[in-house]
Amino acid sequence: MSTALWYALAAAAANLIGGFVITAASAAGRATQRFLIAFGAGFMIATALVGMIPHAVDEGGEAAAAAVLVGYLLVHLTQHVLVAHFHFGEETHHEHMVSRWVGITALLGLLLHTFFDGVAIASGFHAGEWLGLLVFIAILLHKVPEGVTVASIMLASGNSARRAIGAVALLGVSTVAGVVLTEHVRILATTGLALSAGVTLYVAASNLVPEVQKKRSLSTSVAVFLGAGLFYVTYLLVRGYVEP
Numbered sequence: 001m002s003t004a005l006w007y008a009l010a011a012a013a014a015n016l017i018g019g020f021v022i023t024a025a026s027a028a029g030r031a032t033q034r035f036l037i038a039f040g041a042g043f044m045i046a047t048a049l050v051g052m053i054p055h056a057v058d059e060g061g062e063a064a065a066a067a068v069l070v071g072y073l074l075v076h077l078t079q080h081v082l083v084a085h086f087h088f089g090e091e092t093h094h095e096h097m098v099s100r101w102v103g104i105t106a107l108l109g110l111l112l113h114t115f116f117d118g119v120a121i122a123s124g125f126h127a128g129e130w131l132g133l134l135v136f137i138a139i140l141l142h143k144v145p146e147g148v149t150v151a152s153i154m155l156a157s158g159n160s161a162r163r164a165i166g167a168v169a170l171l172g173v174s175t176v177a178g179v180v181l182t183e184h185v186r187i188l189a190t191t192g193l194a195l196s197a198g199v200t201l202y203v204a205a206s207n208l209v210p211e212v213q214k215k216r217s218l219s220t221s222v223a224v225f226l227g228a229g230l231f232y233v234t235y236l237l238v239r240g241y242v243e244p
């Protein structure tokens with residue numbers, strides 16, 4: 001089995017943890033969630049802008065830049081245009097959860113994104129071990145809140161707890177499928193890094209940051225800088241070490 005596949009399985013497990021966390025939600029758990037979302041947002045934005053995009057453009061030029069845009073717009077299409085109600089975090093808007101179908105469309109939208117989580121991990125490792133590891137950390141940081149998101153949307157829209165956990169398991173399967181297909185499908189092998197950079201940017205800047213902005217809190221505001229800063233420091237250290 002490839003290294004990327006092991007990391008994808010770890011990321012899939014974090015999805016499941018999120019699904020089980022939602023069944024035992026507490027105030028402390030919610031505060032940790034918010035911190036994690038903010039920290040993950042900063043780390044992911046930095047990963048996409050500093051780690052993934054320059055590498056993709058180095059290899060693919062202008063076409064890679066266009067693929068970043070396509071990746072970004074694909075998530076907008078599947079999580080906003082085609083879906084009635086979607087945002088990251090625990091679902092509390094019961095007035096929008098009118099039918100089970102709302103939960104299922106949100107799940108379908110998120111499945112494309114989790115597929116590209118896998119593509120990101122695989123193409124990160126393809127570009128270099130150090131980039132693969134940093135991309136994996138970026139993905140892992142939002143995997144628990146991602147599981148929470150889908151499980152709580154499924155529950156709020158009237159689906160059973162078993163279905164909610166099943167939905168979370170599907171997210172994990174789709175991440176693993178992203179890794180496997182990147183290794184076998186030509187277009188993903190060549191433009192996977194650029195496409196998934198666009199997806200990562202959307203998830204961080206357009207899914208996670210709006211969640212951070214919902215509630216004014218010093219610790220979550222600072223956590224965004226911490227996440228981005230920690231990425232950059234690690235990136236400089238690791239890159240200097242691997243490519244002196």
Ligand SMILES: [Zn+2]
Pocket residue numbers: 085087091092093096
């Ligand atoms: Zn909502």
Ligand SMILES: [Zn+2]
Pocket residue numbers: 113114117142143146203
């Ligand atoms: Zn994800």
